[in-house]
Amino acid sequence: MPGTESPFPIDINKYKKLKLDPSKPQLSEEEKATLLHNIQLLRDIIVLFTATGSARGVSGHTGGAYDTVPEVAILLSLFEGSEKYLPIIFDEAGHRVATQYLLSALEGSLPIEHLLQYRAANSKLPGHPELGLTPGVKFSSGRLGHMWPLVNGVAMANKDKTVFMLGSDGSQQEGDDAEAARLAVAQKLNIKVLVDDNDVTIAGHPSEYLKGYDLQKTLEGHGLKVITAKGEDIDDLWAAISSIVTYDGPAAVISKRLMAPGIPDIEGSSHGHDVIPIKSAISYFKNRGYPESMAADILNNIKPQAWPYLYIGSSKEVGANRVVFGEAVNKVLDTLSKEEAAKKVMVIDSDLEGSTGLKIIHQKHPEVFVPSGIMERGNFSAAAGFGFDHDKFGVFSTFSAFLEMCISEITMARLNHCNVLCHFSHSGVDEMADNTCHFGVNNLFADNGLSDTQSWLYFPADATQMVAVIKRVFFERGLRFVFSTRSKVPWILKEDGSRFYDDEYEFVPGKDEVIGEGKAGYVVSFGDMLYRSWDAVARCRQKGLDVGLINKPTLNIVDEEVIRKVGSSPFVLVVESLNQKTGLGSKFGTWLLERQLTPKYGYIGAVKEGCGGLQEQIPYQGLDPQSIIVKIMALSHSTPAPPTA
């Protein structure tokens, strides 16, 4: 039976339990053979089930989890041999979640067949481990640099145990890891960090983009005992791990290896960071001596799921606003000479240039571009410092989820009157297979200045509006935040079918835009929710309910004229994919009331942990057009509650 209905074709029961004693730093021949057998078996399983993420078009990560299998096999053998270890394999690189799903299957918490649903919507196998969601998963991880500090506390609470954490050369770039190392040393915590130093992250090789970064020196400098080992030499790796396990105090093994060793197409390359392509997985298994049909029957029979829906009021073509950001910046830079551009502008990346649109700036305007590490706080502040000069402008970009990390730096940049243009992509929840830890839903946290300062938060609704926003605000002073989604968005259309935002359109900061007038009430929306709201509004109108729609591309500034217009209508509904607790809807009601405007009021946004998958996330949060219509109907039909005595 092909596809995901197939029985899992690799027998997990061939895993052989093994006990290892760290007081013996040399493996016997038998121990070595068993370890190598287990490593190969577990690696094959990881390759097969992560490749289903490729097949169903939901991406994923193969190489990192595959890399750390030798460390995992050794840790399982230590846990088998003694109770003095906390039997959780914490991992600071949550994208290596395949390891945790595999461990769940090994301990019997998940049926192995279920792993073929890797990253499928509602499978409970999302892109990062989420505690409480997946049977057998023992912690949440996914934001780099966030795990070691927490594991320190776990070690403090379990003083009689040795606590392990898998590390990575990407995650170790985060400043929090340095703080965690210092605390572990100061408190003599019995914590052991096993770092996969494969010299690969998303955007390239740390040895090239972050010269001087040296894990051995860094961790030794903090005071840990550190051993660098050959990760693919099991004798060397065991000698190193046994040595740090018998040492009393914080210690690390740095495993040097190529990314995805032994997987021909992706070995040593950044492509190994992502999910393995189907073709490479099939040839990997062929090389490994499996019949070709084994992987092919499964992988070739999984198809990406399409959700055809004909939206009213937006184009069939879609644009990737997160990429358009970079194109729009290039258009501005094209107007300057290279020398002028280099003097005036600095664009800094945090290992996500391919995802947040900076790559095309890197390619076309290398004179302004600084590739940097996974160090969002430091990189943001560097951009701010560049823009400390009144006539210079820093540009910073990462995912919206990590805006939460930079709040304090944003405050200090504001107090230093810096000029920074920030692009936070992957806002909201749409198509976020990476799931909850990657949701970018607290964007309004960026508006954290007092009332006597101003920041500007912009969320363009389509690609033409994105270009217009950047053109207008690029050389404005102060802190400017521009948001985009992971998903593409269509162009907003007028009722006559022409584009609402055309090449003549000029963006005005702080101005709300009336997409459609209405007498029955207004929906206020922005970004990726505007076209969905426009569809919902159009369908209400077809049923005779004359609803209007407002685009609010500047999230945090009140447009007095428009708020009076919508506030004088029977109802206002704010629709967004940001956090319902902290988004526009949580403010708009106050803005109405303080102007003595009292329409019926409702607001909807993201309300719960994600369901994984892509298009499924929006309806799961109750944000699809049908759900918007239900909310519109409820507001337009409900009568005000009678006043209480």
Ligand SMILES: Cc1ncc(C[n+]2csc(CCOP(=O)(O)OP(=O)(O)O)c2C)c(N)n1
């Ligand atoms: C705080 C934070 N910043 C950025 C990311 C996005 N991101 C996920 S994995 C990754 C690169 C990780 O490299 P590494 O940990 O060495 O993993 P490997 O490439 O070896 O799998 C980045 C930048 C993230 N998850 N968390």
